[in-house]
Amino acid sequence: MSRESAVPVGAPAGDDGDNALVAAIRAGERGRFQELVARHQRAVYRTALAILRSPEDAEDVTQETFLRALEHLDQFRGEARFSTWLTQICVNTSRMALRKRHPELWTSLDEPVTTDDGALPREAVEWREDPEQAYSRQEQEELLLNALAGLHPSYREVVVLRDIRQLSTEETAQALGLTVANVKTRLLRARLQLRDRLAARLHAAAAARDLASSAPASPKDDRPC
Amino acid sequence: MLTLTCEDFLARISEFIDGDLDGAWRQAVSDHARDCPHCAVILDTTQRTIRLAGEAQLFALPPEVAERLHARLAAVLAPAAVEASAELAPASLMAPPPPPRPRGWLEGWNWPLAWAVLGAVLIIFGGVSWWQQARIRTLQGWLIDAHCAARYIAAGDMPVSHPRWCLLQPACVASGYGVMTAQGRFWPFNRVGSIRALLMLRASNRQQNFRITVRGEERGPILYVRSLRWAKAKGLISVRLRAPAPSPRLRQAVYMTATAP
Numbered sequence A: 001m002s003r004e005s006a007v008p009v010g011a012p013a014g015d016d017g018d019n020a021l022v023a024a025i026r027a028g029e030r031g032r033f034q035e036l037v038a039r040h041q042r043a044v045y046r047t048a049l050a051i052l053r054s055p056e057d058a059e060d061v062t063q064e065t066f067l068r069a070l071e072h073l074d075q076f077r078g079e080a081r082f083s084t085w086l087t088q089i090c091v092n093t094s095r096m097a098l099r100k101r102h103p104e105l106w107t108s109l110d111e112p113v114t115t116d117d118g119a120l121p122r123e124a125v126e127w128r129e130d131p132e133q134a135y136s137r138q139e140q141e142e143l144l145l146n147a148l149a150g151l152h153p154s155y156r157e158v159v160v161l162r163d164i165r166q167l168s169t170e171e172t173a174q175a176l177g178l179t180v181a182n183v184k185t186r187l188l189r190a191r192l193q194l195r196d197r198l199a200a201r202l203h204a205a206a207a208a209r210d211l212a213s214s215a216p217a218s219p220k221d222d223r224p225c
Numbered sequence B: 001m002l003t004l005t006c007e008d009f010l011a012r013i014s015e016f017i018d019g020d021l022d023g024a025w026r027q028a029v030s031d032h033a034r035d036c037p038h039c040a041v042i043l044d045t046t047q048r049t050i051r052l053a054g055e056a057q058l059f060a061l062p063p064e065v066a067e068r069l070h071a072r073l074a075a076v077l078a079p080a081a082v083e084a085s086a087e088l089a090p091a092s093l094m095a096p097p098p099p100p101r102p103r104g105w106l107e108g109w110n111w112p113l114a115w116a117v118l119g120a121v122l123i124i125f126g127g128v129s130w131w132q133q134a135r136i137r138t139l140q141g142w143l144i145d146a147h148c149a150a151r152y153i154a155a156g157d158m159p160v161s162h163p164r165w166c167l168l169q170p171a172c173v174a175s176g177y178g179v180m181t182a183q184g185r186f187w188p189f190n191r192v193g194s195i196r197a198l199l200m201l202r203a204s205n206r207q208q209n210f211r212i213t214v215r216g217e218e219r220g221p222i223l224y225v226r227s228l229r230w231a232k233a234k235g236l237i238s239v240r241l242r243a244p245a246p247s248p249r250l251r252q253a254v255y256m257t258a259t260a261p
């Protein structure tokens, strides 16, 4: 499985020139900020959309993330990769957007609800079809976004950074301010819950498809069962 | 040699997939997946979940979103904006401090009108929610497809012995599901409700007497399902109606006579 980076924490080498660009912008070439944005806009939008589900919210958060990054660019110390720093801002901005939408869900960000049902999958439903083959890109996206939306936000963030953004465990830990062990524990539960929810949704989608594709009642079928 | 329980297996599945397990554990996990069909399915579908999540083509940034992003940043970054604010700064230092903006906004506030508007909004909101609440129904009856319900209504009969295999006939599935109450009224479900009913039917091993309790919102002839479950009471007794019925026992007796074979 390819990962975005295997660079250990604290080694800003392999930043693909981000740090040089940041230095140039700080030195006065403000216009070059757009170059920096162009490098990271896809990753930021992807993160925001997967956490928030709504494309409108994701767009707002993407803009907000870059505006904040611009405002606080002089606080970027280069200890972490620029992309990790940006991810950190994006996750925080997404959290704030989520809190605004659903304050009731946010009693605590760090404590996943205690009644978590996802440690052990209840049933092993074999997928009748491979979603990657049976569904269009848009349908896959919808399935995944809906399944993600059912996870507790703290699980969602971990799985979004690790499996959707494909950051390393270390980078995920750094962006979320967690320990690596903590990330691994949450990741296990998050992945199993996501699998569970996706299985349920694939099941429902297959049933809906049956419902749609079943022959409409014709006079010939109008015999008593 | 390590032998794992299913729970041990699941506890390590994530690290196994990431390649973070060392020799003995790694071997034990793959041995368990080989010997336990249940866990083999979980492993396979979890791997496929992760693969789907990492699919690079998903959640692509739409070009128009990128355009708006760059336009907004361009407005912030524009030298004109920087100069303009730089020019304004000294002038505003010389001038007396302007009143804070929120206050000016509140000064023009027509308080009686504001209260009137607030009152109207509350009344409308209350009315709407009361009206919605009034349309929420809890119904008990038999789960039946629209296709077959028509026949029972025509015959004045109840679908008590309607068989499972018929409920799952393609024509019956395609017609959608609904609930038939003891009064002989059929309430068709909305589409999502029909899908839930189909899933529930599939998951159950009942063969007939598909008694359900359903809660939903009445919109025209359709019942928009909010919750759906199998009725707890067995048999025909305890048909609970929303409005208190004058004599349920009598009605039951009449009803049971009417539906006796």
Ligand SMILES: [Zn+2]
Pocket (backbone or CB within 6 Å): B005, B006, B009, B032, B036, B038, B039, B040
């Ligand atoms: Zn097992």
